[in-house]
Amino acid sequence: FDKLKEGLTKTRQGFVEKVSGVLTFNKSIDEDLFEELEETLIQADVGVNTSLKLVGALRARVKERKLKEASQLKDVLKEEIGRILNGDNQTLQMEKGKINVIMVVGVNGAGKTTTIGKLAYRLKKEHLKVLIAAGDTFRAAAIDQLVVWGERVGVEVIRHQEGSDPGAVAFDACKAVSSRREDVLIVDTAGRLQNKTNLMEELRKVGKIIRRELPDANLEVLLVLDATTGQNAISQARIFGEVVDVTGICLTKLDGTAKGGVIIGIKDELKIPVKLIGIGEGLEDLKDFAAEDFVNALFM
Ligand code: GDP
Numbered sequence: 001f002d003k004l005k006e007g008l009t010k011t012r013q014g015f016v017e018k019v020s021g022v023l024t025f026n027k028s029i030d031e032d033l034f035e036e037l038e039e040t041l042i043q044a045d046v047g048v049n050t051s052l053k054l055v056g057a058l059r060a061r062v063k064e065r066k067l068k069e070a071s072q073l074k075d076v077l078k079e080e081i082g083r084i085l086n087g088d089n090q091t092l093q094m095e096k097g098k099i100n101v102i103m104v105v106g107v108n109g110a111g112k113t114t115t116i117g118k119l120a121y122r123l124k125k126e127h128l129k130v131l132i133a134a135g136d137t138f139r140a141a142a143i144d145q146l147v148v149w150g151e152r153v154g155v156e157v158i159r160h161q162e163g164s165d166p167g168a169v170a171f172d173a174c175k176a177v178s179s180r181r182e183d184v185l186i187v188d189t190a191g192r193l194q195n196k197t198n199l200m201e202e203l204r205k206v207g208k209i210i211r212r213e214l215p216d217a218n219l220e221v222l223l224v225l226d227a228t229t230g231q232n233a234i235s236q237a238r239i240f241g242e243v244v245d246v247t248g249i250c251l252t253k254l255d256g257t258a259k260g261g262v263i264i265g266i267k268d269e270l271k272i273p274v275k276l277i278g279i280g281e282g283l284e285d286l287k288d289f290a291a292e293d294f295v296n297a298l299f300m
Pocket of ligand 1: 106107108109110111112113114115191252253254255256277278279280281285
């Protein structure tokens with residue numbers, strides 16, 4: 001929890017402290033206050049719709065509870081944010097006795113490689129046998145980086161040459177994981193959004209190969225989003241969601257940004273569970289997303 005709290009320092013400063021500045025002790029609750037709060041939430045990357053919704057809920061609570069003074073609203077806001085974040089709390093679950101495939105998608109730079117390294121480390125610590133497929137064959141650096149992570153955590157990386165067919169890498173990895181009876185296959189994918197049509201075709205194909213080769217596998221499609229990009233993360237999620245059935249989100253770089261409020265908009269607008277959060281570059285800096293801890297760390 002302390003690590004989470006530390007990771008959220010910037011968001012706490014950029015979000016909660018600003019909100020607290022609006023909701024000060026001697027202010028009365030009036031239209032101006034609601035407007036100021038709405039603006040502050042939007043600026044904190046909560047997203048327009050979600051900010052409006054939150055302020056709407058606050059208005060209702062003020063009426064219900066006959067609140068008179070701005071500082072009373074802070075707890076109510078915490079409660080309402082908790083309600084949104086709690087929604088459908090889900091973590092990344094590996095099924096025992098089955099092959100689990102985690103297909104990792106997201107734009108370049110979002111933190112896919114790092115997340116794969118951290119995930120492999122964590123699953124290995126849970127005594128699962130893990131294999132990684134270097135499916136971003138477009139960038140030689142991506143393959144090399146993944147191999148470095150693999151060596152660091154002691155997990156084999158299935159790789160082909162730069163420029164080869166990512167579908168073929170996925171195919172080989174599926175064969176390997178089933179013949180060796182391993183527990184988890186983590187598949188990296190390309191993320192060059194500049195060439196959207198090709199990329200989407202490629203992701204679709206990789207997904208199809210996994211489902212065909214491992215029809216009984218428990219398939220997770222994990223979308224990695226960079227919290228520092230704020231509202232852009234939400235539009236990226238929409239683009240990827242059109243091509244693959246995203247089953248969970250990993251929101252990275254929460255430690256490096258004041259834009260952590262974006263997680264509220266993501267939960268509210270996308271209806272895809274945020275399962276993991278990245279709060280640093282180290283092996284241990286990948287956490288299950290737990291709404292209650294998150295809100296408590298934020299409002300500390
Ligand atoms: P990819 O292109 O999506 O594979 O992105 P990378 O995994 O290479 O990550 C891009 C950069 O973000 C690297 O410098 C990572 O160290 C950094 N990064 C990834 N996740 C986190 C995180 O949770 N916190 C911080 N501070 N940096 C991160």
